[in-house]
Amino acid sequence: MTSAPATALKPISPVDLAAERAQLGPALEEAMLRVLRSGQYILGPEVEAFEKAFAAYCGVSERGVAVANGTDALVVALRAACVAPGDHVVTSPFTFFASAGAIAWMGATPRLADVELDTGLLDLEKAAAACDSKTTAILPVHLYGQMVDIKGFRALCDKRGISLVEDCAQSHGASRDGVNCGQLGDAAAFSFYPTKNLGACGEGGMVLSRHAKVVEKARRIREHGSPVRYTHSELGTNSRMQGLQGAALNCKLPHLNAWNARRAEIAARYDAALKGNAAVIPLTRRSNTVHAYHQYTVRIVGGVSRDTVLEKLKAQSIFAQVHYPSPVHLQEAAKPWGYGPGDFPNAERLAREVICLPVHPFLSNADADRVAESLLTASLG
Numbered sequence: 533m534t535s536a537p538a539t540a541l542k543p544i545s546p547v548d549l550a551a552e553r554a555q556l557g558p559a560l561e562e563a564m565l566r567v568l569r570s571g572q573y574i575l576g577p578e579v580e581a582f583e584k585a586f587a588a589y590c591g592v593s594e595r596g597v598a599v600a601n602g603t604d605a606l607v608v609a610l611r612a613a614c615v616a617p618g619d620h621v622v623t624s625p626f627t628f629f630a631s632a633g634a635i636a637w638m639g640a641t642p643r644l645a646d647v648e649l650d651t652g653l654l655d656l657e658k659a660a661a662a663c664d665s666k667t668t669a670i671l672p673v674h675l676y677g678q679m680v681d682i683k684g685f686r687a688l689c690d691k692r693g694i695s696l697v698e699d700c701a702q703s704h705g706a707s708r709d710g711v712n713c714g715q716l717g718d719a720a721a722f723s724f725y726p727t728k729n730l731g732a733c734g735e736g737g738m739v740l741s742r743h744a745k746v747v748e749k750a751r752r753i754r755e756h757g758s759p760v761r762y763t764h765s766e767l768g769t770n771s772r773m774q775g776l777q778g779a780a781l782n783c784k785l786p787h788l789n790a791w792n793a794r795r796a797e798i799a800a801r802y803d804a805a806l807k808g809n810a811a812v813i814p815l816t817r818r819s820n821t822v823h824a825y826h827q828y829t830v831r832i833v834g835g836v837s838r839d840t841v842l843e844k845l846k847a848q849s850i851f852a853q854v855h856y857p858s859p860v861h862l863q864e865a866a867k868p869w870g871y872g873p874g875d876f877p878n879a880e881r882l883a884r885e886v887i888c889l890p891v892h893p894f895l896s897n898a899d900a901d902r903v904a905e906s907l908l909t910a911s912l913g
């Protein structure tokens with residue numbers, strides 16, 4: 533007699549783009565078809581409409597500059613905020629590599645400062661201490677959907693007479709102390725990579741600024757430094773958003789607040805389930821903050837290794853992720869910046885301890901409860 537097969541556990545993934553597509557239904561497909569039939573493949577009315585709508589959503593009066601991806605948005609934002617090759621730019625060692633990589637790619641030098649252990653966010657005092665006579669900008673990252681102390685960073689940059697460039701790739705819809713992400717920086721860079729809180733159906737990015745001059749410069753840099761066709765006043769690149777991505781983003785933007793609200797509900801459920809547990813510590817949410825919960829991140833500190841916990845979750849068909857398993861300064865590509873092990877202890881510790889739990893808007897309460905229960909079991913050994 534053969535035994536009945538064990539019931540397969542339903543996989544729980546970090547994102548569910550199929551569920552998002554199902555919710556948007558024909559509206560998304562019709563928007564994409566409109567662009568196909570119009571032949572406006574590059575920039576065009578859909579992209580312009582999105583540049584206006586997204587800037588308005590963030591509370592920025594100047595129209596945005598839509599670019600090809602979030603990495604280009606960082607490069608264009610830095611250059612538009614007058615950072616030049618050879619300058620120093622202070623940023624975080626605990627972020628996606630692009631934050632620091634974009635600084636180096638445009639010819640400036642990343643100077644790193646450690647993060648706060650309880651939030652993973654760039655530490656204001658350490659960033660101040662990392663500034664030197666060549667520093668022309670600070671580039672804080674609103675990691676996991678939570679904003680840095682943006683008013684503190686603004687005051688620091690004003691005091692030193694340098695630019696503030698925000699990395700908002702993970703923080704669409706976040707705010708802190710009444711300020712939206714992208715509002716206080718001299719320039720801000722967003723990514724619309726498909727897994728972001730607001731994602732395109734491909735690559736996309738945007739530069740926002742409240743300064744008309746910065747916006748004009750960003751628009752020129754996006755098109756080979758060209759204010760008028762075939763006239764090139766400065767060096768730039770080709771980083772124009774595709775019409776198809778503008779159409780997809782216009783279709784999705786009206787849903788962003790509801791999607792972020794659902795992320796916050798799941799986060800509150802995780803908070804309640806994990807409360808008082810010594811082995812799993814959720815990162816701290818600062819007061820006076822609207823967190824966009826791009827990720828819900830915990831530190832595994834009870835003695836069982838983070839990677840063992842990940843494996844145990846995987847065995848339960850729960851696919852949690854690690855953002856990021858290695859800090860920026862220990863990457864091979866970062867060697868020329870002159871850092872080594874031990875330089876940023878909090879970033880290094882977080883890279884060993886963090887796990888990001890599934891927190892997308894289409895996760896059911898039952899699935900969130902299963903994640904929290906399995907996590908607690910796995911981390912208690």
Ligand SMILES: Cc1ncc(COP(=O)(O)O)c(C=O)c1O
Nearest residue numbers: 601602603628630631701723725
């Ligand atoms: C913090 C951060 N900065 C920059 C980027 C780069 O964005 P993109 O992948 O659209 O180039 C990302 C995207 O993953 C990110 O998470």
